[in-house]
Amino acid sequence: MADRKIKVIIAKPGLDGHDRGAKVVARALVEAGMEVVYLGLQQTPESIVRAAVEEDADVIGLSILSGAHMTNFRRVRELMLSSGLGDRLLTGGGIIPTKDQEKLQEMGVGKVFGPGDDLQEIVEYIRANARRVPG
Amino acid sequence: MGNRTKTAWAEKYEAGGVRDADFTSISGRPLEPLYTWEDLAGSDPETRLGWPGDYPYTRGVHPSMYRGKLWTMRQFAGMGTPDQTNERYRFLLEKGQTGLSVAFDNPTLYGRDSDHALAAGEVGKTGVAVDTLADMERLFAGIPLDRVSTSMTINAPAAWIFAMFLANAEKRGIGFDKLRGTLQNDILKEYIAQKEWIFPPEPHLRLITDLMAFCAEKVPQWNTISISGYHIREAGSTAAQELAFTLADGFCYVEHALAAGLDIEDFAPRLSFFFNSHLDFFEEIAKMRAARRIWARAMRDKYKAKNPRSWLCRFHVQTAGCSLTAQQPEINIVRTALEALAGVLGGCQSLHTNSMDEALALPSEKAVEIALRTQQIIAFESGAANVIDPLGGSYYIEKLTNDLEEEAERYFRKIDELGGVVKAIEQGFFQREITRAAYEYEMALSRRKKFHVGVNEFANLGQKLEIPLLEIDESTERDQVAALLRTKAERDNGAVRESLAALKTAAAAGRNLMPPLLECARRYATLGEISDALTAVFGSYREQPFF
Numbered sequence: 031m032a033d034r035k036i037k038v039i040i041a042k043p044g045l046d047g048h049d050r051g052a053k054v055v056a057r058a059l060v061e062a063g064m065e066v067v068y069l070g071l072q073q074t075p076e077s078i079v080r081a082a083v084e085e086d087a088d089v090i091g092l093s094i095l096s097g098a099h100m101t102n103f104r105r106v107r108e109l110m111l112s113s114g115l116g117d118r119l120l121t122g123g124g125i126i127p128t129k130d131q132e133k134l135q136e137m138g139v140g141k142v143f144g145p146g147d148d149l150q151e152i153v154e155y156i157r158a159n160a161r162r163v164p165g
Numbered sequence: 166m167g168n169r170t171k172t173a174w175a176e177k178y179e180a181g182g183v184r185d186a187d188f189t190s191i192s193g194r195p196l197e198p199l200y201t202w203e204d205l206a207g208s209d210p211e212t213r214l215g216w217p218g219d220y221p222y223t224r225g226v227h228p229s230m231y232r233g234k235l236w237t238m239r240q241f242a243g244m245g246t247p248d249q250t251n252e253r254y255r256f257l258l259e260k261g262q263t264g265l266s267v268a269f270d271n272p273t274l275y276g277r278d279s280d281h282a283l284a285a286g287e288v289g290k291t292g293v294a295v296d297t298l299a300d301m302e303r304l305f306a307g308i309p310l311d312r313v314s315t316s317m318t319i320n321a322p323a324a325w326i327f328a329m330f331l332a333n334a335e336k337r338g339i340g341f342d343k344l345r346g347t348l349q350n351d352i353l354k355e356y357i358a359q360k361e362w363i364f365p366p367e368p369h370l371r372l373i374t375d376l377m378a379f380c381a382e383k384v385p386q387w388n389t390i391s392i393s394g395y396h397i398r399e400a401g402s403t404a405a406q407e408l409a410f411t412l413a414d415g416f417c418y419v420e421h422a423l424a425a426g427l428d429i430e431d432f433a434p435r436l437s438f439f440f441n442s443h444l445d446f447f448e449e450i451a452k453m454r455a456a457r458r459i460w461a462r463a464m465r466d467k468y469k470a471k472n473p474r475s476w477l478c479r480f481h482v483q484t485a486g487c488s489l490t491a492q493q494p495e496i497n498i499v500r501t502a503l504e505a506l507a508g509v510l511g512g513c514q515s516l517h518t519n520s521m522d523e524a525l526a527l528p529s530e531k532a533v534e535i536a537l538r539t540q541q542i543i544a545f546e547s548g549a550a551n552v553i554d555p556l557g558g559s560y561y562i563e564k565l566t567n568d569l570e571e572e573a574e575r576y577f578r579k580i581d582e583l584g585g586v587v588k589a590i591e592q593g594f595f596q597r598e599i600t601r602a603a604y605e606y607e608m609a610l611s612r613r614k615k616f617h618v619g620v621n622e623f624a625n626l627g628q629k630l631e632i633p634l635l636e637i638d639e640s641t642e643r644d645q646v647a648a649l650l651r652t653k654a655e656r657d658n659g660a661v662r663e664s665l666a667a668l669k670t671a672a673a674a675g676r677n678l679m680p681p682l683l684e685c686a687r688r689y690a691t692l693g694e695i696s697d698a699l700t701a702v703f704g705s706y707r708e709q710p711f712f
Contacts, residue, residue, distance in 0.1 A: 040712075045271040045283050047360030050401050050487075053600050053712035054607050070710025071360055072283065096271045097527075097637065101286025127525055127634055145524040146490045146620040149611045 036160040038089040041069040041078045043102040052093035058149040075105035088160040092122035099126050103139050118161050187614045191445035192403035200560035217553045222457040224554040225512040226477045231550035237515035238540045243268030243293035244527050245641045247303035250293040266316040268292035274361045276322035278693035279645045288642035296649045297689045301329040311339045315346035321363040323350040324372045325695045328686035347388035353414040354393045357595040358400035366587045368703035374425040379679035381431040388437040398441035399487045401603020404452045409576035417586040433475035442504040443485040451565035453511030482508035483517040489524040493619035497521040502539050509549050526634040656689040664688045665698045672702040
C-alpha cells in the first residue's frame with residue numbers, strides 16, 4: 031500500500047479554456063511524486079467520473095474559472111457517490127467565492143484553491159487527504 | 166569626487182554590497198544594476214527610434230500621440246443576459262467611458278447555444294450570452310452604434326457574431342460604413358493559449374480572410390482582427406514570448422490573406438493588436454515599443470506594403486488579470502494603476518483597466534468605476550499624456566526594447582524552422598513554452614524568489630473579505646434559455662433551414678461566407694445552429710492534453 035503513488039485525475043469541465051492553473055498544479059503533483067492523469071478541456075462530469083473509475087483514482091481535481099463550479103462540483107460529487115467513489119477526495123481550484131466554497135464543503139467537496147494559493151500547500155493538502163485505504 | 170569611468174563606479178557598487186534579492190524581471194530576464202550609453206553602442210537613434218508617427222514608429226504611431234487624442238478608455242464588460250449588460254454599458258458611458266467592449270460568456274465564445282449540454286452552469290457567468298439576433302438587438306438597445314465604437318471579444322464564432330451585429334445595424338438603419346469597432350477574431354492565439362476553437366485551424370483562417378475581404382469592401386472602418394498577446398501572457402508566457410508569438414500570429418494572418426489573393430494595402434491598415442500590461446513596468450513599456458518597430462519593418466521590408474498605414478502596429482492594452490490577487494483585493498487598484506501607466510507610456514491606442522475584485526468574481530459596479538477613474542487620473546492628473554514617449558532615450562528602456570526585439574527574432578526563426586505557426590501549434594510548441602514559463606514563475610513564488618504582496622509576503626492571515634461581489638443569479642440561465650426558445654418558436658423556421666443550407670453550400674464551394682452568414686443572422690438562426698452547419702463541412706478539432 032505504501033508503495034502505491036497517489037493517483038490524481040485533473041480535468042477542466044465545460045466550456046472553459048483557462049488551463050494554466052490545471053497544468054501548473056498537475057506538474058507540481060508529478061514533481062511531488064504523484065501520478066497525474068490530465069484529461070484536458072471540455073470534459074463532462076460523466077467523462078471525469080468514468081475516467082476516475084477506470085483509473086481507480088484517489089483524487090479528482092477540477093479546475094473551473096467559468097463560474098460553473100456549483101453545477102459541476104455538485105454533479106461530479108453525485109456521480110462519485112453513485113459510482114462507489116464516495117471515499118475519494120474531490121478538490122479543485124479556480125475563481126470560487128468564499129461563500130460558494132462553504133456550500134461546496136457541505137456537499138462533501140474538499141478544500142478548493144484560488145489565485146495566489148501556494149503550490150506546496152496544494153501538494154500537502156492532497157497528500158494528507160487522498161484516500162489511503164489498504165487493498 | 167565623481168566617478169570618471171564605469172569601472173570606477175562598478176567597483177564602488179560592488180564594495181557597497183547589494184541586498185540578497187532576485188534582480189531579474191518578472192519574465193526571469195537578468196538585469197544589470199545600471200544601464201548607460203555603452204549599452205546602446207551601435208544603435209543609431211535616427212533609424213532605431215525615428216520620430217513619432219514615422220517609421221519605424223518606436224516612439225508612437227501618431228505624430229501628436231496623446232496631445233492629439235487621448236487613448237480610448239474602453240472597459241471590457243458583459244454579464245448575465247443582454248438586458249443586464251445593456252444596463253452596464255449605459256452606466257459606463259454615463260461615467261465618461263469612450264468606447265464599448267463586449268465580454269461574451271463561455272458558451273457564446275465556443276459558438277454554443279445557452280441550452281447546450283456543456284453550457285450548464287455557465288450561461289451569463291463570465292460575460293453576456295448571445296444566441297440570436299434578438300439578443301444582439303437587446304444588447305445594444307438605445308446605444309448609438311454610429312457614434313460609439315464597439316469592440317467584441319469573440320474568436321471562433323467571430324464571423325457569425327459579427328453577422329448578427331451587422332444585421333442589427335441594418336434593422337436600425339445604420340449604414341455599415343458608419344460602424345466603427347474591432348473584432349478580436351484571432352483564432353491562432355486560441356490554439357496557443359485560450360483554447361476556444363470550433364474547427365481545425367485552416368477553416369478558421371479561411372473565415373478570417375473572408376471577413377477581411379468583406380470588411381475591406383463593406384465595413385471600411387472596422388478593425389477585422391485584434392491579434393492578441395493578452396491571453397498568451399495570461400496563460401503564463403514571458404514578455405518576450407507574448408511579443409514574439411503575437412507578431413508571429415500576425416505574420417501568419419498576413420500570409421494567409423495574401424495567399425487568398427487580397428491586396429495588402431486593403432487589409433493591413435485594419436489589423437490591430439492587443440497586449441497585456443503586466444507588473445514589470447519597464448519591461449512592458451519596452452515590449453510595446455519593440456512591437457511597433459518589428460511590425461513596421463516586417464510589413465515594409467518583408468511583405469512589401471507601400472502605404473505607411475499598413476506598417477502601423479496599433480494596439481489595445483489590458484492590465485494583467487493574472488497579476489490580481491484574491492487576498493487583500495483593494496491593493497489590486499494599485500497594481501492596475503501601475504500597469505495602466507505602463508500601457509500609456511508604451512503608447513497604446515485604447516486601454517482597459519481591471520477591477521480590484523476580478524480574482525474573485527465579475528466586477529461590481531463600484532469596482533469598475535474605480536478602474537475607469539484610474540485611467541482618468543493617468544490622463545488628466547498625472548501628466549503622462551503631456552509629452553510623447555516620455556521614456557524614449559532612457560538607456561534602460563532602449564536597451565530592453567532592443568533585447569526584446571532580438572529575442573522575438575530568435576523565436577521567429579524557431580517558428581520558421583518548425584514550418585510556421587500552424588505547424589508549431591500542431592506540434593504543441595507554443596503551448597509547451599508557455600506552460601514551462603508558467604510553472605517556473607509559480608515555483609519562483611513558491612520558493613519566495615519572486616513576491617506577490619499580500620500573498621507570499623505581507624499576508625494578512627485570517628483576514629475576512631470586505632468588498633461586495635457581483636453575483637450572477639441562477640435564474641439568468643433559465644431566462645436566457647427561455648428567450649432562446651421563444652425566438653426559435655416565433656421565427657420563420659423554413660427560412661432558417663434554407664439559410665443554413667445555403668451557408669453549407671457556400672462553405673463547401675469555397676465562396677466568401679460573410680453574405681450567407683449575414684442571411685442566417687437576419688433569419689434569427691442561432692449561434693449553435695450556424696456552428697453545427699459549418700462543423701458539418703469543416704469538422705471539429707481536439708487538442709492532445711499535456712502539461
